[in-house]
Amino acid sequence: xxxxxxxxxxxxxxxxxxxxxxxxxxxxxxxxxxxxxxxxxxxxxxxxxxxxxxxxxxxxxxxxxxxxxxxxxxxxxxxxxxxxxxxxxxxxxxxxxxxxxxxxxxxxxxxxxxxxxxxxxxxxxxxxxxxxxxxxxxxxxxxxxxxxxxxxxxxxxxxxxxxxxxxxxxxxxxxxxxxxxxxxxxxxxxxxxxxxxxxxxxxxxxxxxxxxxxxxxxxxxxxxxxxxxxxxxxxxxxxxxxxxxxxxxxxxxxxxxxxxxxxxxxxxxxxxxxxxxxxxxxxxxxxxxxxxxxxxxxxxxxxxxxxxxxxxxxxxxx
Numbered sequence: 001x002x003x004x005x006x007x008x009x010x011x012x013x014x015x016x017x018x019x020x021x022x023x024x025x026x027x028x029x030x031x032x033x034x035x036x037x038x039x040x041x042x043x044x045x046x047x048x049x050x051x052x053x054x055x056x057x058x059x060x061x062x063x064x065x066x067x068x069x070x071x072x073x074x075x076x077x078x079x080x081x082x083x084x085x086x087x088x089x090x091x092x093x094x095x096x097x098x099x100x101x102x103x104x105x106x107x108x109x110x111x112x113x114x115x116x117x118x119x120x121x122x123x124x125x126x127x128x129x130x131x132x133x134x135x136x137x138x139x140x141x142x143x144x145x146x147x148x149x150x151x152x153x154x155x156x157x158x159x160x161x162x163x164x165x166x167x168x169x170x171x172x173x174x175x176x177x178x179x180x181x182x183x184x185x186x187x188x189x190x191x192x193x194x195x196x197x198x199x200x201x202x203x204x205x206x207x208x209x210x211x212x213x214x215x216x217x218x219x220x221x222x223x224x225x226x227x228x229x230x231x232x233x234x235x236x237x238x239x240x241x242x243x244x245x246x247x248x249x250x251x252x253x254x255x256x257x258x259x260x261x262x263x264x265x266x267x268x269x270x271x272x273x274x275x276x277x278x279x280x281x282x283x284x285x286x287x288x289x290x291x292x293x294x295x296x297x298x299x300x301x302x303x304x305x306x307x308x309x310x311x312x313x314x315x316x317x318x
Contacts, residue, residue, distance in 0.1 A: 031168060055119075058241075171230075
């Protein structure tokens with residue numbers, strides 16, 4: 001009885017007694033969730049276009065952020081460094097298509113997955129060679145990202161909203177909605193969906209796989225850059241930051257591996273869920289549950305709906 005009270009009654013009583021703390025926790029979860037959605041979006045875009053689960057998305061995020069900071073350290077102005085970094089991500093997308101994807105067309109999925117492992121370790125080695133292995137500070141002020149906080153008063157309490165978090169959430173939402181609209185409403189988006197459905201059929205109607213793959217990997221690179229900027233601003237830019245990309249896995253399980261709206265919803269669920277769990281149930285379970293709670297949520301969800309909230313149910317006839 002005491003255990004049930006500690007797990008179910010006391011946390012909800014704390015929520016009711018301190019609504020400002022609840023609002024603060026939910027806000028922090030929403031911000032983290034939007035950034036998780038951005039990471040997951042990179043996985044979704046590449047998987048939809050090529051059927052490849054891009055294990056390298058995490059290191060692409062780190063590599064883009066390191067390129068931005070490294071160029072600025074060389075004396076390049078911040079906004080020029082941002083434009084040059086976008087150009088670097090395009091060159092990377094082009095190189096991956098030419099050197100990795102094109103020779104492996106129609107190979108088994110496991111071969112393509114292992115190829116993304118190779119891309120990951122190449123970028124780690126190349127990044128350490130060019131930028132070194134020491135953590136770097138993100139150039140938030142140079143990019144005109146706001147600092148400080150706004151105070152929001154709720155039911156006699158105060159919720160502190162970091163301006164950087166507000167900017168991160170706003171820009172991330174704009175990017176997610178814009179990309180979702182672009183791939184749903186434009187000719188390139190229709191071509192992407194055709195490629196995702198059937199490579200051979202897409203080729204037969206004149207759709208270039210090469211161009212589609214470059215566009216999608218470049219888009220995933222831009223998403224990785226935006227994610228790296230905001231995660232780097234919250235901590236530091238280092239190769240350890242790629243671990244954050246692993247949080248995209250439970251997001252993808254919840255939302256569905258092929259769904260852009262699923263990436264958004266899954267990210268918000270994971271972000272809010274792990275913050276609430278850490279703040280209200282963490283002390284009961286020894287603390288630190290934020291690092292593994294998302295995977296437990298995803299595992300439980302797999303048992304109920306393996307294809308995710310917005311994923312397509314696969315029916316195979318025997």
